[in-house]
Amino acid sequence: MQTARDWGGDVGEAGVADEALLALYAAGDPAAARLIAERFLPRAYATALRLLGPDRAEAEDIAQEAMLRLWRAAPGWRAGEARVSTWLYRVVANLVIDRQRARGRRGDAAALDEVEEPSDGQPGALARMIEGERQEALEQALAALPARQRQAVVLRHLEGLSNPEVADVMGIGIEAVESLTARGKRALAALLFGQREALGYEGD
């Protein structure tokens, strides 16, 4: 049998390349299914959640559907044709868009002023609470962005994809990705501006 390195592609923590994992799964290796789920489900879930906003049940549905499509695609996967992670991000992004279109929703996140102010407590606990509040505020601000900006910012800055990878997932050019992420970050700054004191950013 070919080794994982022979197949190329991303090499995960288990030291097996993504495409090799799919090939092992297709060959019936029972350990491969677990490795695939552990490697790809967290990405699918986190991306879906960040693109959808705070609806965890919907994010679970989309992550599960994306993984179902990956299980189906695995036996026919052709090495070198597409990166598994890019393919999965594209599936998740499209499922999110479909879901949002179906519900006629457009980034209707909760209002930023609903973020609770941090309460008093120990310095360490307060810092953690402030960090928690900041992340919650960021999630809500992300959800308030226009869909394409949100997609670009999440893929580029939260999932850590390169600009060409984001361009591949979104089906647009690299310059468009750069423009979307720049505008997205400016919009985030504007959305969070009113919360800066509550979030411990005094003086900004």
Next chain:
Amino acid sequence: MKDDRIDALLTEARRSPPQPPADLMARVLAEGLAMQPAMSGADGPVARRTTTPKAVTRPGLGLWARWSGGFLAGLGGSGVFASLGVVAAVSLVFGYADPTGLAGELMSQADGGYEIVPVAGPFLDGVDE
């Protein structure tokens, strides 16, 4: 708010992504195992799918594929047409060939008409003896 604050927020968020719930992981893994082809032997992987995949329409066929698929399914599947084809071919052979011999074996002429001679009769007679 300053850009570096936004960058720091995004970096922190990237370091601590939301984790999928354990029951979601269990469901996904169960689906993966159920859909996984069995361990390959000499003849390659053998499907051990236990869930029914969604119907896949081949590209380019569109409405025709869906209509004809439904039509065939309504009649009992494409096997029905295969059986009808065999029957038609055999009928054509009987129609083309002289059926006199066959009629002579299975039927006897009586009063200007034909009556059916039970083919099984001689065998049953033999059983009685």
